[in-house]
Amino acid sequence: MAKIIDRSISIGEFIPQPDDDLIICRCEEVTKGEIRRAVHDGMYTMTEIRRYLRTGMGLCQGQTCSKLVKGIVAKELGVPADQLEGGTSRAPVRPVEMKILANESEKEVSKHE
C-alpha cells in the first residue's frame, strides 16, 4: 500500500462548514475547522498536522482523537483514510513526567509497589 500523498493534487479552496467549531482534539482543544484549514495550508500528513496544530500531543497522546483527525484529513484530501499513514508511534507511549523519564534505575520492579 503506497502511503505517499501526492502533493501536486488540487484540493480546491477551503470552504467553511457549519460544524467547523466542533472540538476534535479534546486535550489541546483543536477544532475541525482548524484541522481542515491546516490541510489547505499544505499539511498533508498526520505528522505534519500534529506538529502544526498539536493534535494528539496533549496529555492523552491522541488516544481519542487520532482516528478522528485522520478521517477529517483524509476527507479533505479526498483519499480513503487507510491510505494516510498514521502518526509515528514512539516511546514513551504513555504520558511520563520528565523527572521520571530521566530517573533510570537498576532497581527491579517488584510486585508490591
Place this chain on the structure above:
Amino acid sequence: MKRIELIVIGAGPAGLSAAIEAAKTGMEVVVFDENAKPGGQLFKQIHKFFGSKEHRAKVRGYKIGQELLEEANKAGVNVILNATVIGIFENKEITVMAEDRIVHYKADYLIVATGASENMVPFEGWTLPGVIGAGAAQTLINLHGVKPGNKILMLGSGNVGLVVSYQLLQAGCEVVALVDAAKRVGGYGVHAAKVARCGVPFYLSHTIVKAEGEECVNKVTIAEVDESWHTISGTEKQFEVDTICMAVGLSPMSQLLKAAGCMMIEDNKRGGVVPKTDSYGQTSIKGIYASGDVSGIEEASSAMIEGRISGIAAAKDAGYLSETLFQEKVNSYHKAIDCLRQGMFAPENRGRTDLTSTEEGVLISQSLLTKGYVDETEIYRYPGVRTGIKGVHPVIECTQNIPCNPCQDACQRHCIKIGNSITSLPVVDETEICSGCGMCVAFCSGQAIFLVNEEYDENYATVTLPYEFLPLPKKGDQGKAFDRSGTEVCDAEVVEVRSAKVMDHTNLVTIKVSKDMAMKARFYKAIV
C-alpha cells in the same frame, strides 16, 4: 539490565492466558500491567459468555476473570501491577515505568496483549461532563458500584452498546433511547431483545445532533439520517438526560508494536491498525507476539485462546515444549477458536449488511434489526418457537447463527437440539417431554428461552422468564406483563420464583397471564 525469558505486556484475558500457558512449561514469565488490578476488562463483564463448555459458556465474564487469576497463581506467573511499559526497542528491550523511575528489561520473547481503546464520535456538546464512553459506564457501575447517571441515552447498537444498556438497567438507571446511525442493529439479536423488552426504544438510522447543558449535559437531540449520513431536518427528537454513553467501536491499542518496528496493516474488519501476524500471533519481528484485541477486535473468549496459542508458541521456540506436544495443543486451540469464529457475527462477516437468512434458510427478522425485537408476525418461523404443545415447553427465541450451545447441554430430556454445528439455531423436539426444570432458561446467555404452559388452567397460561433485576418478585405479587417490544400487554400474577446457585443469579420468574398472552408476554414489572 535484567533478562527475562518471557515478558507479557498486559494482564487482561489474552495476556494472562499467554502467561499461564508459557509458565506451565517451566518458562520464566513476568507480566507487566499499568493498572492497579489484573484482569483487563473481564471484571466488568457481568453477563454470561457465549460459546460452548470449552469456551466457558454461560459463565459470567468476571468469574472467568477470577478463574484465570487463580490459574495464573497456580502456574507461578509473576504479575506486576502499576507497571507501565512505555517502549519496546531493538532486541526486545523494554522500558517500564513504575512509581517514580524507569527500569529496562531484556526479554527473550515478548507477548504484547495491550487490548483496545474505545472509539468516540464528535457532536456538538460532546465535551460536556455527562457525555462518556460506554466503557466508563461499565467501569463505574460494575467495578465501583456508582451509577454514571439516572437518565441515559446510549449511542451504538453493537454488542457493547447493547450489553452496557442492559447493565445500566440492572444497576437501576433508566435508558431513554438506544441510538445508532446504522440501519441495522449491530450486535447479537438476543442482546437487543432483552433490552427492548424492558421498554428501551431503539432508534436506528438516527444520530446525535447535539448535547446541551451549561456545566453538564441535560438534554440531547437526535435526528434521522439519510443514505449519505446527513440528518433529515424535521425528524429531530429531544430527550432529557443526564448521561450520554458512546459505544461506537474499539480500536486496537497497537502503538507499542508499531513503535517496536513490527510490520503494521490497516484492517477495518479488525478495528484499525494491527500487526501482521502468523497463525500463532507472531509479528514480523521474530519472538514478538501479539494476542487479543491488540491484533484485532474480537470477544474476550477468542482473546483468551489467542493468548494461549502465543504462550505455547513462545515456549516451543524457547525449547520448553516439544514439537509434538506443541502441535497437539495448538491444533486443539485452533479448533476451539475456529469454532468461535463462525456464524453471522464471525470476523469475516463484520460490516456485512447483505445477510438475509440464517444457515438453515430461515429469513432474518427485520424488526429485530430495526427495532431490537422479533415481531409477533416473525417469531413463529424459528425452529425453537413451537406452540400447541401440551404442558410446559421451552420457547427458544434464538434467531441468529451465533456460536453458542449451553441450552442443549442444559436439557436432560433432550427437548433442545443444536447438533454438531455450534452456530445452528436450537430446535425444540416436540417428541421429547419437557420436565419444566428451567435450566435452559437460566443457562441461555442470551436470555432468549422461556418456558410456556399454554394450558395452565382453563383461562390462564404461564410463562417462565429469566429475571436479573432487583427487587426480585415474590410469589403472589401482582404486576404487569410486557411483550417483546416492552409494551404493557396484560395483568400478571407471579406464581413461582426459582433461584439456585447453579443458575448464577438468573432467577426464574413464572407469571400467570391470560391464555392469549402465552406467546406475547416476555417480561414482568411490578406495579409501582
Place this chain on the structure above:
Amino acid sequence: MRIEEHPILGVPEKGKKVLFYFDGKPMEGYEGEPIAAALRAAGVLVHRHTMKQDKPRGIFCAIGRCTDCVMVVDGKPNIRTCVTPLTEGMKVQTQYGVSPK
C-alpha cells in the same frame, strides 16, 4: 448514585468511609475507590475547566486513558482522578487550565 445492592454482584465491596475535601468542601467517600467515583456519588460532575476555551470537563473514559478527568490533588495538577485511589483527608480541587483557582 451509589448502588446499594446489585442483582448480579450483590452489595458492592467498599473500603472504610473517609472524609475528603472538594474545593474546600468536606465530602464522604470510600477509601481506595477512584476519586472520580467518590465525586460522582457526591454529585460532582465538573472536574476541570479547559485552558483555551474555559469549558467544563468530567469523567470520559474512566480507565485512565483520556485524561479528561484530571484535577489538582493534594496540590499536584493533572492527576487522573478515575484511576487515583481516594485517601483520608485528600484535597481535591477543580483544575482551571493546569492550576487551581
